[in-house]
Amino acid sequence: MRRDIFQAIADPTRRAIITLIAIQAMTPNAIADNFNTSRQSVSKHLRILTECELLKQEQKGREIYYTLEIGKMKEIDQWIEQFRKIWETRFDQLDIVLANIKNKKDEQQFTI
Amino acid sequence: MRRDIFQAIADPTRRAIITLIAIQAMTPNAIADNFNTSRQSVSKHLRILTECELLKQEQKGREIYYTLEIGKMKEIDQWIEQFRKIWETRFDQLDIVLANIKNKKDEQQFTI
DNA sequence: TTTATGCGAAACCATTCGGTTGCAAATATA
DNA sequence: TATATTTGCAACCGAATGGTTTCGCATAAA
Known part of the structure:
Protein backbone atom coordinates (compact mmCIF):
# COMPACT_ATOMS: atom_id res chain seq x y z
CA MET A 1 0.00 0.00 0.00
CA ARG A 2 1.77 3.11 -1.23
CA ARG A 3 1.16 6.03 1.07
CA ASP A 4 3.23 9.02 0.08
CA ILE A 5 2.29 12.64 -0.31
CA PHE A 6 2.14 12.49 -4.12
CA GLN A 7 -0.42 9.71 -4.00
CA ALA A 8 -2.26 11.65 -1.32
CA ILE A 9 -2.77 14.74 -3.48
CA ALA A 10 -3.65 12.71 -6.58
CA ASP A 11 -7.29 12.61 -5.55
CA PRO A 12 -9.27 15.82 -6.20
CA THR A 13 -11.41 15.38 -3.09
CA ARG A 14 -8.30 15.09 -0.94
CA ARG A 15 -6.82 18.22 -2.52
CA ALA A 16 -10.03 20.06 -1.70
CA ILE A 17 -9.93 18.77 1.87
CA ILE A 18 -6.37 20.04 2.23
CA THR A 19 -7.39 23.47 0.97
CA LEU A 20 -10.39 23.52 3.29
CA ILE A 21 -8.40 22.60 6.37
CA ALA A 22 -5.61 25.03 5.51
CA ILE A 23 -8.07 27.79 6.31
CA GLN A 24 -9.43 26.32 9.52
CA ALA A 25 -9.39 23.07 11.46
CA MET A 26 -12.54 21.06 10.84
CA THR A 27 -14.40 17.95 11.97
CA PRO A 28 -15.17 15.07 9.57
CA ASN A 29 -18.87 15.97 9.48
CA ALA A 30 -18.13 19.63 8.73
CA ILE A 31 -15.76 18.58 5.96
CA ALA A 32 -18.22 16.12 4.47
CA ASP A 33 -20.86 18.87 4.26
CA ASN A 34 -18.76 20.40 1.51
CA PHE A 35 -18.83 17.39 -0.78
CA ASN A 36 -21.30 15.21 -2.62
CA THR A 37 -20.02 12.15 -0.85
CA SER A 38 -20.69 10.36 2.42
CA ARG A 39 -19.08 11.07 5.77
CA GLN A 40 -17.52 7.61 5.73
CA SER A 41 -15.93 8.29 2.38
CA VAL A 42 -14.45 11.53 3.69
CA SER A 43 -13.32 9.63 6.76
CA LYS A 44 -11.30 7.29 4.56
CA HIS A 45 -9.67 10.26 2.83
CA LEU A 46 -8.84 11.76 6.22
CA ARG A 47 -7.28 8.48 7.25
CA ILE A 48 -5.04 8.46 4.17
CA LEU A 49 -4.05 12.09 4.65
CA THR A 50 -3.31 11.45 8.32
CA GLU A 51 -1.27 8.33 7.59
CA CYS A 52 1.08 10.27 5.36
CA GLU A 53 1.29 12.97 8.03
CA LEU A 54 -0.45 15.72 6.12
CA LEU A 55 -3.15 16.02 8.79
CA LYS A 56 -3.13 15.87 12.55
CA GLN A 57 -6.02 14.98 14.86
CA GLU A 58 -7.13 16.98 17.86
CA GLN A 59 -9.80 15.37 19.98
CA LYS A 60 -12.29 17.77 21.59
CA GLY A 61 -14.94 15.83 23.43
CA ARG A 62 -16.57 13.51 20.92
CA GLU A 63 -15.43 15.65 18.03
CA ILE A 64 -12.12 15.33 16.22
CA TYR A 65 -10.64 18.40 14.61
CA TYR A 66 -8.27 17.85 11.73
CA THR A 67 -5.50 20.37 11.23
CA LEU A 68 -3.11 20.70 8.31
CA GLU A 69 0.56 19.95 8.82
CA ILE A 70 1.60 22.72 6.48
CA GLY A 71 5.27 21.81 6.66
CA LYS A 72 4.59 18.49 4.97
CA MET B 1 -10.48 7.85 -16.62
CA ARG B 2 -8.90 10.66 -14.64
CA ARG B 3 -5.95 12.12 -16.44
CA ASP B 4 -4.68 15.22 -14.74
CA ILE B 5 -1.19 16.24 -13.78
CA PHE B 6 -1.64 15.32 -10.12
CA GLN B 7 -2.56 11.78 -11.03
CA ALA B 8 0.35 11.75 -13.47
CA ILE B 9 2.96 12.50 -10.81
CA ALA B 10 1.42 10.15 -8.27
CA ASP B 11 3.42 7.23 -9.65
CA PRO B 12 7.12 7.12 -8.64
CA THR B 13 8.21 5.69 -11.99
CA ARG B 14 6.50 8.55 -13.81
CA ARG B 15 8.17 11.11 -11.54
CA ALA B 16 11.53 9.52 -12.34
CA ILE B 17 10.75 9.62 -16.07
CA ILE B 18 9.93 13.31 -15.80
CA THR B 19 13.21 13.99 -14.03
CA LEU B 20 15.13 11.95 -16.61
CA ILE B 21 13.58 13.72 -19.59
CA ALA B 22 14.03 17.14 -18.00
CA ILE B 23 17.76 16.67 -18.54
CA GLN B 24 17.58 15.39 -22.10
CA ALA B 25 15.04 14.10 -24.58
CA MET B 26 14.96 10.32 -24.70
CA THR B 27 13.46 7.40 -26.57
CA PRO B 28 11.23 4.81 -24.86
CA ASN B 29 13.96 2.16 -25.03
CA ALA B 30 16.56 4.49 -23.53
CA ILE B 31 14.15 5.42 -20.76
CA ALA B 32 13.26 1.81 -20.02
CA ASP B 33 16.96 0.98 -19.59
CA ASN B 34 16.87 2.99 -16.39
CA PHE B 35 14.15 0.96 -14.72
CA ASN B 36 13.47 -2.55 -13.56
CA THR B 37 10.36 -2.73 -15.67
CA SER B 38 9.53 -3.62 -19.26
CA ARG B 39 9.60 -1.31 -22.25
CA GLN B 40 5.84 -1.76 -22.66
CA SER B 41 5.26 -0.69 -19.10
CA VAL B 42 7.31 2.45 -19.66
CA SER B 43 5.43 2.99 -22.88
CA LYS B 44 2.16 3.07 -20.95
CA HIS B 45 3.59 5.63 -18.55
CA LEU B 46 4.75 7.74 -21.49
CA ARG B 47 1.26 7.52 -22.94
CA ILE B 48 -0.27 8.79 -19.71
CA LEU B 49 2.27 11.59 -19.38
CA THR B 50 1.70 12.58 -23.02
CA GLU B 51 -2.09 12.51 -22.64
CA CYS B 52 -1.95 15.05 -19.85
CA GLU B 53 0.46 17.15 -21.94
CA LEU B 54 3.52 16.75 -19.75
CA LEU B 55 5.47 15.18 -22.60
CA LYS B 56 5.72 15.83 -26.33
CA GLN B 57 6.76 13.39 -29.02
CA GLU B 58 9.35 14.08 -31.72
CA GLN B 59 9.63 11.43 -34.38
CA LYS B 60 13.13 10.90 -35.79
CA GLY B 61 13.10 8.04 -38.26
CA ARG B 62 11.80 5.01 -36.42
CA GLU B 63 12.70 6.50 -33.07
CA ILE B 64 10.47 8.75 -30.99
CA TYR B 65 12.09 11.25 -28.68
CA TYR B 66 10.07 12.39 -25.70
CA THR B 67 10.64 15.91 -24.44
CA LEU B 68 9.34 17.51 -21.26
CA GLU B 69 6.78 20.29 -21.49
CA ILE B 70 8.31 22.13 -18.58
CA GLY B 71 5.58 24.77 -18.57
CA LYS B 72 3.00 22.18 -17.60
C1' DT C 1 -30.24 6.28 32.69
C1' DT C 2 -31.79 6.53 28.19
C1' DT C 3 -31.27 8.55 23.75
C1' DA C 4 -28.80 11.07 20.23
C1' DT C 5 -24.55 12.42 18.04
C1' DG C 6 -19.80 12.02 16.13
C1' DC C 7 -16.66 9.02 14.68
C1' DG C 8 -13.69 4.97 13.01
C1' DA C 9 -13.46 0.21 11.32
C1' DA C 10 -14.79 -3.76 8.69
C1' DA C 11 -16.95 -5.97 4.81
C1' DC C 12 -18.12 -5.64 0.35
C1' DC C 13 -18.33 -3.91 -4.66
C1' DA C 14 -17.25 -1.86 -9.25
C1' DT C 15 -13.61 0.50 -11.34
C1' DT C 16 -8.93 1.79 -12.12
C1' DC C 17 -4.05 0.88 -12.12
C1' DG C 18 0.42 -0.97 -13.19
C1' DG C 19 2.32 -4.75 -15.10
C1' DT C 20 2.99 -8.67 -18.56
C1' DT C 21 2.47 -11.07 -23.02
C1' DG C 22 1.69 -11.11 -27.80
C1' DC C 23 1.11 -8.80 -32.02
C1' DA C 24 1.23 -5.52 -35.98
C1' DA C 25 3.14 -1.43 -38.30
C1' DA C 26 6.86 1.42 -39.67
C1' DT C 27 11.63 2.25 -40.50
C1' DA C 28 16.52 0.89 -40.88
C1' DT C 29 19.90 -2.44 -42.24
C1' DA C 30 21.83 -6.76 -44.63
C1' DT D 1 14.12 -7.98 -50.95
C1' DA D 2 14.60 -10.19 -46.50
C1' DT D 3 15.68 -9.37 -41.78
C1' DA D 4 16.23 -6.68 -37.56
C1' DT D 5 14.94 -2.77 -34.69
C1' DT D 6 11.79 0.54 -32.56
C1' DT D 7 7.50 1.40 -31.16
C1' DG D 8 2.37 1.52 -30.02
C1' DC D 9 -1.71 -1.08 -29.00
C1' DA D 10 -4.95 -4.58 -27.32
C1' DA D 11 -5.99 -8.30 -24.18
C1' DC D 12 -5.45 -10.02 -19.95
C1' DC D 13 -4.36 -10.31 -14.71
C1' DG D 14 -3.83 -9.37 -9.72
C1' DA D 15 -3.73 -5.53 -6.66
C1' DA D 16 -5.17 -1.06 -5.24
C1' DT D 17 -8.67 2.58 -5.14
C1' DG D 18 -12.85 5.09 -3.94
C1' DG D 19 -17.26 4.41 -2.67
C1' DT D 20 -21.33 2.41 0.11
C1' DT D 21 -23.52 -0.08 3.95
C1' DT D 22 -23.40 -1.74 8.41
C1' DC D 23 -21.78 -1.92 12.91
C1' DG D 24 -19.76 -0.70 17.51
C1' DC D 25 -17.79 2.55 20.65
C1' DA D 26 -17.26 6.73 22.80
C1' DT D 27 -19.23 11.25 24.45
C1' DA D 28 -23.00 14.65 24.95
C1' DA D 29 -27.68 15.71 25.79
C1' DA D 30 -32.58 14.67 27.46
Missing part, protein backbone atom coordinates in the same frame (compact mmCIF):
# COMPACT_ATOMS: atom_id res chain seq x y z
CA MET A 73 3.49 20.36 1.86
CA LYS A 74 7.06 21.51 1.44
CA GLU A 75 7.98 18.03 0.29
CA ILE A 76 6.05 18.62 -2.90
CA ASP A 77 7.58 22.05 -3.24
CA GLN A 78 11.04 20.54 -2.92
CA TRP A 79 10.39 18.15 -5.78
CA ILE A 80 9.06 20.95 -7.96
CA GLU A 81 12.11 23.05 -7.13
CA GLN A 82 14.33 21.31 -9.68
CA PHE A 83 11.88 22.14 -12.45
CA ARG A 84 11.33 25.68 -11.25
CA LYS A 85 15.03 26.25 -11.75
CA ILE A 86 14.67 25.10 -15.34
CA TRP A 87 11.76 27.30 -16.30
CA GLU A 88 12.98 30.33 -14.40
CA THR A 89 16.40 30.34 -16.06
CA ARG A 90 14.72 29.77 -19.42
CA PHE A 91 16.69 26.57 -19.84
CA ASP A 92 15.06 25.60 -23.08
CA GLN A 93 18.06 24.06 -24.77
CA LEU A 94 16.61 20.60 -24.68
CA ASP A 95 17.11 20.20 -28.42
CA ILE A 96 20.85 20.76 -28.11
CA VAL A 97 21.31 18.08 -25.51
CA LEU A 98 19.27 15.73 -27.61
CA ALA A 99 22.26 14.49 -29.59
CA ASN A 100 23.99 12.95 -26.57
CA ILE A 101 21.30 10.47 -25.92
CA LYS A 102 22.74 7.55 -27.86
CA ASN A 103 25.82 7.32 -25.66
CA LYS A 104 23.78 7.04 -22.50
CA LYS A 105 23.59 3.30 -21.99
CA ASP A 106 23.76 0.86 -19.10
CA GLU A 107 23.89 3.59 -16.51
CA GLN A 108 22.96 2.68 -12.97
CA GLN A 109 19.38 2.18 -11.91
CA PHE A 110 17.48 5.38 -11.77
CA THR A 111 15.31 5.91 -8.73
CA ILE A 112 13.32 8.80 -7.42
CA MET B 73 4.84 21.62 -14.33
CA LYS B 74 3.82 25.13 -13.33
CA GLU B 75 0.29 23.88 -12.76
CA ILE B 76 1.50 21.97 -9.74
CA ASP B 77 3.49 24.95 -8.60
CA GLN B 78 0.39 27.11 -8.84
CA TRP B 79 -1.54 24.80 -6.56
CA ILE B 80 1.31 24.72 -4.05
CA GLU B 81 1.50 28.52 -4.16
CA GLN B 82 -1.43 28.97 -1.76
CA PHE B 83 0.31 26.85 0.85
CA ARG B 84 3.69 28.43 0.29
CA LYS B 85 2.11 31.74 1.26
CA ILE B 86 0.98 30.16 4.51
CA TRP B 87 4.30 28.66 5.57
CA GLU B 88 6.38 31.61 4.39
CA THR B 89 4.42 34.14 6.41
CA ARG B 90 4.50 31.75 9.38
CA PHE B 91 0.72 31.75 9.43
CA ASP B 92 0.42 29.18 12.17
CA GLN B 93 -2.65 30.61 13.85
CA LEU B 94 -4.84 27.70 12.93
CA ASP B 95 -5.85 27.22 16.54
CA ILE B 96 -7.30 30.71 16.74
CA VAL B 97 -9.51 30.29 13.74
CA LEU B 98 -10.69 26.99 15.13
CA ALA B 99 -13.52 28.53 17.09
CA ASN B 100 -15.38 29.71 13.99
CA ILE B 101 -15.97 26.28 12.66
CA LYS B 102 -19.41 25.67 14.16
CA ASN B 103 -20.97 28.54 12.21
CA LYS B 104 -19.78 27.22 8.90
CA LYS B 105 -22.77 25.28 7.69
CA ASP B 106 -24.60 24.68 4.44
CA GLU B 107 -22.11 26.67 2.41
CA GLN B 108 -21.99 26.01 -1.29
CA GLN B 109 -20.38 22.90 -2.73
CA PHE B 110 -16.64 23.02 -2.45
CA THR B 111 -14.74 22.05 -5.58
CA ILE B 112 -11.10 22.15 -6.54
